[in-house]
Amino acid sequence: MGRSTLLSVLCALVLAGCAGSAPEAARSKDRLLRVAASVSTEPGAGAPAPGAAAEDAAHEHEHEHEHEDEVDEDGAEVDDGLDLPVDPGAGTRAHSPLAAMTEAQIEELLAKDPAALGPMSVGATNAGALFNGVRMPESDRWELVDPGHAWGTRETVDALDRAIAEVHRQFPGSPKLYIGHISARDGGRLSPHKSHQAGRDVDISYFLDARHRWYQRATAANLDRERTWAFVRALITETDVELILIDSSVQRLLKEHALKIGEDKDWLDEVFQYGSRKARPLIRHARGHANHIHIRFYSPVAQESAVRAYPLLVKRGAIKPTAQYVRHTAKKGQTLGSLARQYGTTVEAIKRANGLRSTAIQAKRVYNIPRPSSGPAAPPKHVVVPPRRLPPPRAAEASRPVRHEEAGPALGG
Numbered sequence: 001m002g003r004s005t006l007l008s009v010l011c012a013l014v015l016a017g018c019a020g021s022a023p024e025a026a027r028s029k030d031r032l033l034r035v036a037a038s039v040s041t042e043p044g045a046g047a048p049a050p051g052a053a054a055e056d057a058a059h060e061h062e063h064e065h066e067h068e069d070e071v072d073e074d075g076a077e078v079d080d081g082l083d084l085p086v087d088p089g090a091g092t093r094a095h096s097p098l099a100a101m102t103e104a105q106i107e108e109l110l111a112k113d114p115a116a117l118g119p120m121s122v123g124a125t126n127a128g129a130l131f132n133g134v135r136m137p138e139s140d141r142w143e144l145v146d147p148g149h150a151w152g153t154r155e156t157v158d159a160l161d162r163a164i165a166e167v168h169r170q171f172p173g174s175p176k177l178y179i180g181h182i183s184a185r186d187g188g189r190l191s192p193h194k195s196h197q198a199g200r201d202v203d204i205s206y207f208l209d210a211r212h213r214w215y216q217r218a219t220a221a222n223l224d225r226e227r228t229w230a231f232v233r234a235l236i237t238e239t240d241v242e243l244i245l246i247d248s249s250v251q252r253l254l255k256e257h258a259l260k261i262g263e264d265k266d267w268l269d270e271v272f273q274y275g276s277r278k279a280r281p282l283i284r285h286a287r288g289h290a291n292h293i294h295i296r297f298y299s300p301v302a303q304e305s306a307v308r309a310y311p312l313l314v315k316r317g318a319i320k321p322t323a324q325y326v327r328h329t330a331k332k333g334q335t336l337g338s339l340a341r342q343y344g345t346t347v348e349a350i351k352r353a354n355g356l357r358s359t360a361i362q363a364k365r366v367y368n369i370p371r372p373s374s375g376p377a378a379p380p381k382h383v384v385v386p387p388r389r390l391p392p393p394r395a396a397e398a399s400r401p402v403r404h405e406e407a408g409p410a411l412g413g
């Protein structure tokens, strides 16, 4: 097949819509693996690793005294590698235009015109790669702090642009945001992060009141709650966001603001970890996120393309096989040496996998442990994007019949 034919096939498939229908997703549900399941589960356990976020939340008050520097005192990286537990619920099965191509066709494009295959987000965000990445463009709405490390999938770049555009629609003339790291051009490890490896993670500033600098801490005194909430709300309601990391202290300010302007309390409890006991909040606390927001987007097409093309990319040497990590929560008294013995790896390999400069580790912190002799395992099989968590429609609220109130106390509660 010639290139132009292939391209027109690709275009037709894209135009036909890449998101599968819900019934189709339901039919094939049992065959699917959540991308969040990825490779990072506790060793030997059937259940996913307990959320590091829940543990962090228990210690949230400790973080109020942390300084602004993203890198911790022990030289470890920022704690942005949070894995979400597997959600058995339904979602939308992602589709890649590559699914309609034969291996020979994909190989031919890889050899002659790899860009035509489109962006691919390979593997897990904490052990992945990016192929055919798209650089975040320049704009008068944001400033790229490190343009050389602002590469993402097409979907990441578009989703970010869309959410920022929504803030400007509501608040014309809004100040610039700072966009920090997304991913390196080819993805992979990007210091000082655990994640940011597959073109789906973005660091971005809060909207702060006065002129501010990158990594300035958001506080009750300087946080622009209107614009920041409008931005976070747009991420949740208008993009395929997987996860948002915001320090608990800032979550509190945003949630209080959202309640004050009349947002639905149950919905806010669904999305904020702060002040909620719901199982899977979208906005979670993680160390080091009082001075910037960390956003992780699903990139259904780029992830699904990577699933399809992974063995061929590795075979051609276009990417290195992605590493597989086990996540280990350190216990008191454990050392890198004892972990290396326990998992059959080396102190050096653990240091490398976590960007550690010294051999000191801290109890209760989560570390990536390289899984030995795992070989070039493929990324997760398929990608399912869960339904967006939308607030109840406000119009319905307003038009609710008055006699609902007059009918007496509501049943149940």
Ligand SMILES: [Zn+2]
Pocket: 080, 193, 196, 201, 202, 203, 293, 294, 295
């Ligand atoms: Zn980050």
